[in-house]
Amino acid sequence: MHYEGHIIRPPSEANAIILQVTTGCSHNRCTFCGAYREQKFRIKDDAVVDSDLDFAANYCTRQKTVFLADGDALVIPQQRLLDLFARIKEKLPWVRRISLYANCRDILNRSPEELAELKAAGLGRIYMGLESGHTKTLATIKKGATSAEMILAGRRVKEAGIFLSVTCLLGIAGIRYSLQHAADTAAVLNKIQPSQIAVLTLMLLDNTELGQTAAAGSFQLPDKLGLFQELRTLIVRLKVPRCQFQANHASNYFTLDGRLPRDKDNFLATIDEAIAGTLDLKPETLRGL
Numbered sequence: 266m267h268y269e270g271h272i273i274r275p276p277s278e279a280n281a282i283i284l285q286v287t288t289g290c291s292h293n294r295c296t297f298c299g300a301y302r303e304q305k306f307r308i309k310d311d312a313v314v315d316s317d318l319d320f321a322a323n324y325c326t327r328q329k330t331v332f333l334a335d336g337d338a339l340v341i342p343q344q345r346l347l348d349l350f351a352r353i354k355e356k357l358p359w360v361r362r363i364s365l366y367a368n369c370r371d372i373l374n375r376s377p378e379e380l381a382e383l384k385a386a387g388l389g390r391i392y393m394g395l396e397s398g399h400t401k402t403l404a405t406i407k408k409g410a411t412s413a414e415m416i417l418a419g420r421r422v423k424e425a426g427i428f429l430s431v432t433c434l435l436g437i438a439g440i441r442y443s444l445q446h447a448a449d450t451a452a453v454l455n456k457i458q459p460s461q462i463a464v465l466t467l468m469l470l471d472n473t474e475l476g477q478t479a480a481a482g483s484f485q486l487p488d489k490l491g492l493f494q495e496l497r498t499l500i501v502r503l504k505v506p507r508c509q510f511q512a513n514h515a516s517n518y519f520t521l522d523g524r525l526p527r528d529k530d531n532f533l534a535t536i537d538e539a540i541a542g543t544l545d546l547k548p549e550t551l552r553g554l
């Protein structure tokens with residue numbers, strides 16, 4: 266496979282064929298994100314992607330899903346994406362689902378009909394980074410969208426019948442807005458009603474604007490107790506009728522993995538153990554992105 270740079274995929278795509286159709290992220294401005302800092306964004310040539318599809322046709326016959334990397338493959342123009350889906354179907358007929366990361370702007374650039382067309386062509390899952398429902402925080406971290414736009418984008422994906430996974434980031438609002446961030450994020454998620462919520466914990470990186478702001482003393486990440494209270498507030502306020510909830514990323518201090526509302530009480534009991542200091546936490550050295 267012709268992989269360039271770091272290949273990043275959601276935990277749920279661990280068994281997918283990773284087809285890199287773009288490099289980097291067309292936005293690449295979020296202050297906390299170091300994923301593609303050094304990577305120049307481009308859509309990869311069809312010939313290179315086709316040769317990877319040929320490789321997958323020979324060697325990936327047991328993998329039933331395809332994940333399109335990198336950071337926002339939905340930026341690819343509609344017809345080109347439909348052509349790509351048709352080639353995936355032709356060369357990998359056993360594949361059941363195609364998934365990708367999409368940012369809010371790329372979703373809103375699609376009409377509901379265009380999203381439905383992508384769904385019919387094989388797009389089964391979209392991962393959207395919300396990070397926070399707190400509008401001031403979204404502006405500060407340069408996410409490129411307001412909470413109202415996030416709600417619109419999330420609902421549009423759901424209305425097209427596409428499984429929507431939304432990512433939230435503990436700690437991203439700092440100490441100052443921590444609990445407001447948790448409450449506003451829950452409010453946005455309650456309006457979107459995503460199929461899956463994935464919670465990560467902020468790790469400050471030296472090569473990011475936020476990492477440098479923190480080093481200069483202008484941003485304070487909540488301590489562990491603060492992060493656990495934030496997570497608790499988020500879960501208490503979530504009102505989702507049927508939703509997978511996962512905090513199983515390498516950046517988290519402990520794992521929550523289940524369904525809401527079914528597992529809400531269990532989740533809260535685990536968080537309360539973490540707050541009380543009776544839960545085994547992942548050592549700092551084992552946390553990662």
Ligand code: SF4
Pocket residue numbers: 290291292293294295298299300301336368394
């Ligand atoms: S968080 Fe996502 S949208 Fe923001 S720069 Fe990183 S990859 Fe791009």
